[in-house]
Amino acid sequence: MDPTLCVLGIDAADYALVKEWGCSNLQLSNHSQLSTFSDGIDLPATLEVWPTIATGVPPDEHGIHLHAENRSRWGKSAAIQANRLLPDTVQNSLRKLYQRVQNPQPPQTQHSHAFHTGSIKNWPGLTPCFEWETEGNWFRSINSGNMNGQEFIRQALGNAGSGIGWLAGQDTAGVSVAGVHIHILDHVGHLYADRPNKLRSVYDAIDRLVGWLKKKVDKLLIVSDHGMQTTETDDRKPGVHSWRAMISSTESGDLPKSVFDVREWIEQHTVTTESHSEPQTDVAAPREHLEDLGYL
Ligand SMILES: [Zn+2]
Structure with missing residues (x-):
């Protein structure tokens, strides 16, 4: 079976921080900074950039x-x-x-995208985002004093692990291409932009999870939509999005230069064959029994 192209979208993974802190798993074997854009505000916005990464077109065309x-x-x-x-x-x-x-x-685009032959989960502008919304509720709980930062990190790492594990599951299922978005580095970037040791501990945790994923899948692409201004990088506005989006891959050769080029790269590296077609599954158990159990 041809290997699945696994695409891990890590919101706000900042290229300078990944290099500064030596997150070798996040850098995979091939990495670079990725050019991104702003439209609705003067800095890159999550809700606008992720649908562009998947569709290859600007907000005026994907409609988000x-x-x-x-x-x-x-x-x-x-x-x-x-x-x-x-x-x-x-x-x-x-x-x-x-x-x-x-x-x-969040609203969902009707535009064609890079994952139409495979699977996609929690991707802003393309799918329902239950995990992102739940994490957003936890984030708001910190601001209202109902959750502390340590509890938030614990919950958000569980969320990130679910997304990363989902990718490994899609690889095992043999789909052609699978994409998932995780939001943890954006939330903790906003929380801890002026406390680099705290922020680094979460980058290290995500780096370890990606190290686990690397052993499970053959073809991996990591992409972010923007970075985060921090005191570690001597930025003017810690806690505000930066322009330092990143991209990395297990595949050699040229990487996309900008978020507008990612869709084409994904499609060039996706192999769709007979083995990826949907298997026909039959329900073997008696219908009456399944109805008694409440399954049907
Ligand atoms: Zn973002």
Whole structure:
């Protein structure tokens, strides 16, 4: 069976920090800085760059704009302000309703993309992002004093491990190409941009997880959408996105120069053969029994 091309998207993995801290697994055997872009704000934005990485086109063509998402969040905060005038029990019920109705999954593009022959998970602008949303809720819990930083890191590393393990599972399943996005380095970058030792410990943890993944899969591409300004890199605005996106691969040869080139590279390195076609699976157990169990 031809090997799966596994694409690990690591939000905010900063090329300078990966090199400075000697994260050798993250650098794979072939690595470079990746040119990225800004559109809705003056720095690269997660929600706009990830769909560009997968589709190869700018926001005007894939249709996912940061400003549209911002407007819905502003709408939510205005509604919550009005809610404060109501009794507590009504406030709580409405707050839960707002979380479901006003905090929807990020928008998804209809544009063609690099993963149409394979699998994709938790990719902003392409799929539902339950893991990203859950991690975002934990992040907001820190700001409201309901979670401490250590607990956040523990939970977020579990989330990252799930994504990395999912890639190994897709490789085992023999799909042609699989892509997953993990968000931990963005969140901890915003939290610990001025405490490099803390931030480094999380880079080291992700580096170890990628070291595990390298032993499980044959073809791996790692890509980020932007980096993070930190005191370690003497940046002017620690905790704000940087332009230092990165790309690395187990494959030799030229790497994409910009986020707009990644789709073409993925398609050139994806092998789609008969062995990757969907297997026909039959349900062998009696239907009545499955209905009794509640499976059907
Ligand atoms: Zn990002």
